[in-house]
Amino acid sequence: MKDQTQLRVVQAAGPIFADKGFDRATIREICTAAEANLASVNYHFGDKETLYLEAVRHAHALKMEQVPLSQWPSNTPPEEQLRFFIRAMLSRMLGTDELDWGTRLLMREMIEPTIACKSIVEDFIRPQLQLLLSILDEMVPQNISFHRKHQMAFSIVGQCLHYRVAREFVNLLIPEKERAEHFDRNHLVDHITEFSLAAIKNLPIPDSSEKKTS
Amino acid sequence: MKDQTQLRVVQAAGPIFADKGFDRATIREICTAAEANLASVNYHFGDKETLYLEAVRHAHALKMEQVPLSQWPSNTPPEEQLRFFIRAMLSRMLGTDELDWGTRLLMREMIEPTIACKSIVEDFIRPQLQLLLSILDEMVPQNISFHRKHQMAFSIVGQCLHYRVAREFVNLLIPEKERAEHFDRNHLVDHITEFSLAAIKNLPIPDSSEKKTS
Amino acid sequence: MKDQTQLRVVQAAGPIFADKGFDRATIREICTAAEANLASVNYHFGDKETLYLEAVRHAHALKMEQVPLSQWPSNTPPEEQLRFFIRAMLSRMLGTDELDWGTRLLMREMIEPTIACKSIVEDFIRPQLQLLLSILDEMVPQNISFHRKHQMAFSIVGQCLHYRVAREFVNLLIPEKERAEHFDRNHLVDHITEFSLAAIKNLPIPDSSEKKTS
């Protein structure tokens, strides 16, 4: 019964912060949900902001635990590795309904970064980027520059991110029937993989520094 | 000096809502910025939420005015059209510093849609999507299905969106020097255009319905 | 179209003040109901309080017009005069549903008198009291004192007043069926008349100054 309270509060805080954002979430609501005293937050965390930070940290620790970085046999062809990677990333982003709040928290950090942002990127985002880069390494010429590989990586990540961040827009743009049939997770994984592979394999090699710009 | 007040308030509201979000923005702050009376909001808009709506509408009307849908000579090759389109979209998204608040407002709508969301999509987003689709039409086989074209379009949009939505992450992931040299607007336009063109031109034609899925 | 507005506003104000009381009634609501401009009240009456006064005056002018002081043949026996009087008073108090607001206004003046109170009493209440006293005069000994006659009059008025002022209490105390059958206007007129007549005719004559008091 020691720091159980503390834990209960962080756990309760996550979904609530995700749902309502920092401002609209109230300490009262969180403490009620955690069956803890109203003063718990200030007692255990000092203030609301610190609790938020702790909640975000807790959230992505949980996320990493549930959808770990993909593993595959060493002889898996890079094309398949890419497909696996994209599937994992989309899964993390689209989430199941119960786990969705983690992503929602992450998105809030993207558009309104707090102190939590930095550690999220280092602990959570960068490793994924590195993994993606290592997959790309097997598909692109060795002498390709740092930034081109990163741009490719971002092009892949961006395609996934879109379906999560602009989800509501997609819902409004694509009729429900069409969405149900062709925009489910499997089809999206396939499309993004094919699109990206086609791009990677046919991208002109010359360094972009001599590119034209209108 | 007639109903200037109303306009002043909407104009002041935009950047403030964008900066702080609906909750943290106070009508007191907005009215002060607009040099208007505190009761102006109630008088002209009824309540804070309606003001927010009006501010969002005003914002994207402004945006469209400043970076209108691209126009080009009828003989422009589709590849160049795509480059123009991507340049315009990125410009709208990245914006100049003073105009950035419009996009921030838009992102908040993506993540936490309000009543404003629907009209934004219809008036602002869908026309852009249609334009992009018409460009793609000139580059892909005629018999390609509705959803494949949309997926391609979203793949392009997603790549752009990423640099705006995940801007803070990119800033943390890419060293400043590298960013300054290779991730400025021009280079990004070039990369996204090349990447997308390479993908479009080499994408396997068969319908995705017979694709494999692991 | 001259002072029509002014009249429309007073007429609209009456029922609204009656319903909600001075504070809860808003100028906006009144002007809307009167289809007049929001500034009309201040323009025509100066302020809200003056409008209230005017509305009360208007109300009881109307009341007097609709239920005038009873008239009867000169040879009507005083017992019947009393019955007529009580019937008229109860009618004014209980009112029909549309005219009820006049009484509600009056009651508010009773428990929270404003400047309107005095003129109401002089123009509206005192004449009724005089009439009642003149009826009593025909039934009680000539030498009875001023205050005894007034006390009798108040005893009669009080019985009527009770059913209006404490209406809600009566509703809660008496089952609906019983009320419908035995507490309608006719039965109340009969009861109050009988009760009062029985009292008047049997009241001990000695002056109350020598009464015992425990």
Add this chain to the structure above:
Amino acid sequence: MKDQTQLRVVQAAGPIFADKGFDRATIREICTAAEANLASVNYHFGDKETLYLEAVRHAHALKMEQVPLSQWPSNTPPEEQLRFFIRAMLSRMLGTDELDWGTRLLMREMIEPTIACKSIVEDFIRPQLQLLLSILDEMVPQNISFHRKHQMAFSIVGQCLHYRVAREFVNLLIPEKERAEHFDRNHLVDHITEFSLAAIKNLPIPDSSEKKTS
């Protein structure tokens, strides 16, 4: 110093609500009078309306404590019981100056009933009515009907109520000297008692259902 605040606030609220009514009374004024924080009302009662309810309840609990239901020796003749009863009722209604606010609160409930009304009637009014009915029982024929006894009771109550509800009217109608000499509490008790006794003892017995009505 525990939950004294809550009590202080209710106590301060009573007279203020009585004086100004629900709307014009401000929680600021109440909290200041109670030497409590402005937020106390929300903390202890939730909102203003609940505080009002509590204040009304508190008020009539107090009232009953100060002027309890009359008690008398079992051999007291009913006529004397009635006098005692009327004295107690008038005392509660007219009150002393400091305690007047309780009645003012009650009158407001009569004219503009709130949620508090019902419980007041049940806990406070009905017991008094029952007591009065039991006194009447000893003076009227056994076979008299339910509603006749109630009508008599109301006739008695109404006479008392009048001097409270229409107090301001009486003040304007009766010259001050006259009032001082003949309308003080003792004289009123005597008059109302005599008047009512005379009525009760001489009321025609037949049921009112066969009464004439003009």
Add this chain to the structure above:
DNA sequence: AATGAATGAGCCTTCATTCAT
């Protein structure tokens, strides 16, 4: 004469935070 725009004061309520126990 009459009105639409604008204002200033004030109200209820909410919330994170603190404090005494």
Add this chain to the structure above:
DNA sequence: GATGAATGAAGGCTCATTCAT
């Protein structure tokens, strides 16, 4: 170590009133 009571600051909103036209 933990909590229930209490607080101070601020927020959105409502309203009667004023003012320029």
